[in-house]
Amino acid sequence: MATEGRLRIKTLVMVCAMVVCANAGDLMLKRGMLQIGAVQLSESGLAHAFRMTVSSGTLWVGIIFLCGFMLSYMTVLSWADYSYVMPAGAFGYALLTFFAVIFLHEAVSPRRWVGVVLICVGVLLVGQTKPRTTVVAREALA
Amino acid sequence: MTHVALFLSFLIFGSTGGEIAITRGMKATGEPGRLRPKEMLQFLGRALCNGWFWAGVPLMALSFYALLLLLSWEPISFVIPASALSYVVGTFGAKYLLGEQISAARWAGVVLVCAGVALVALG
Numbered sequence: 106m107a108t109e110g111r112l113r114i115k116t117l118v119m120v121c122a123m124v125v126c127a128n129a130g131d132l133m134l135k136r137g138m139l140q141i142g143a144v145q146l147s148e149s150g151l152a153h154a155f156r157m158t159v160s161s162g163t164l165w166v167g168i169i170f171l172c173g174f175m176l177s178y179m180t181v182l183s184w185a186d187y188s189y190v191m192p193a194g195a196f197g198y199a200l201l202t203f204f205a206v207i208f209l210h211e212a213v214s215p216r217r218w219v220g221v222v223l224i225c226v227g228v229l230l231v232g233q234t235k236p237r238t239t240v241v242a243r244e245a246l247a
Numbered sequence: 248m249t250h251v252a253l254f255l256s257f258l259i260f261g262s263t264g265g266e267i268a269i270t271r272g273m274k275a276t277g278e279p280g281r282l283r284p285k286e287m288l289q290f291l292g293r294a295l296c297n298g299w300f301w302a303g304v305p306l307m308a309l310s311f312y313a314l315l316l317l318l319s320w321e322p323i324s325f326v327i328p329a330s331a332l333s334y335v336v337g338t339f340g341a342k343y344l345l346g347e348q349i350s351a352a353r354w355a356g357v358v359l360v361c362a363g364v365a366l367v368a369l370g
Contacts, residue, residue, distance in 0.1 A: 176287070176291070179269070179273055179291075179294055180273075180278070180279065180282070180287075180290070182269065182270045182273040182274070183273040183274065183276055183277060183278040183279070183290070183294075184278040186341060186345075186347045187266060187267060187270040187337065187340075187341045187345060187347065188337070188338045188341035188342070188345075188347050188349055188353060188357070189353070191266070191334060191337050191338075191341075192334055192338075192353075192356055192357050192360040195334070195360045195363070195364055198363070198364055198367045198368075199363075199367075202367065214370060216366055216369060216370070217366065217367050217369075217370055219363075219366055220362075220363045220364065220365070220366025220367035220368075220369075221363065221367060222363070223359045223360070223362050223363030223366065224359070224360050224363035224364065224367065225363075226356075226359050227355075227356040227357065227358070227359030227360035227361075227363055228356065228360060229356070230352050230353070230355050230356030230359065231352070231353050231356035231357065231360070232356075233352065234350050234352050234353045234356075235348075235350075238347050238348035239274070239345065239346055239347055239348075
């Protein structure tokens with residue numbers, strides 16, 4: 106059915122946007138905080154860390170990505186099942202492992218590879234079920 | 248050990264409860280007509296006026312606080328695999344609180360993802 110195919114495609118596109126934004130946001134936050142260095146838990150240390158964080162371009166890019174994640178998450182949940190989106194979003198764990206191997210040349214243990222395979226098979230199984238099994242409000246389409 | 252179990256349940260039930268409340272809010276909001284800036288801003292405005300959305304936010308904050316506390320007591324290799332149980336709890340919530348139909352394939356996928364996340368987190 107054409108409508109169901111369209112629903113599946115827009116759900117998958119939005120879940121991909123969610124996964125990419127969440128991972129890119131986390132990586133940017135990590136990189137930004139590494140640039141700032143360990144935060145000293147004193148009054149002057151916290152004040153310095155605050156000034157550094159609000160003026161860090163990397164952290165702002167990370168925050169924009171995380172806002173993108175929240176917006177795509179809210180949007181996809183307005184039409185798709187929570188039980189479809191939640192496991193599909195776990196694909197990010199597998200993606201991070203691939204990135205770690207390809208770009209950072211990290212060694213990955215066999216146990217972690219088994220986990221990645223289980224996630225990929227699980228996401229494929231969930232992905233072939235119907236993205237929506239409930240009735241959705243459609244005020245915006247009226 | 249009791250406090251670890253207590254905060255682990257805050258983490259699992261807080262995060263899934265928060266996400267289920269947000270899902271209910273977003274379903275009540277209705278999907279945006281088009282994925283264009285004007286329609287998306289109107290969609291966001293409607294979502295932020297929904298009570299379910301604001302019921303979900305403190306629950307997610309509670310789960311985040313529980314996560315921070317757990318990470319200060321226990322190694323991450325215990326906390327993240329244990330919190331992967333939220334995929335199973337969330338699926339039960341979706342079935343009984345949101346009325347979603349969970350097919351056998353979806354259940355199998357959720358269980359595999361749950362086990363996979365636990366293995367990846369164990370490293």
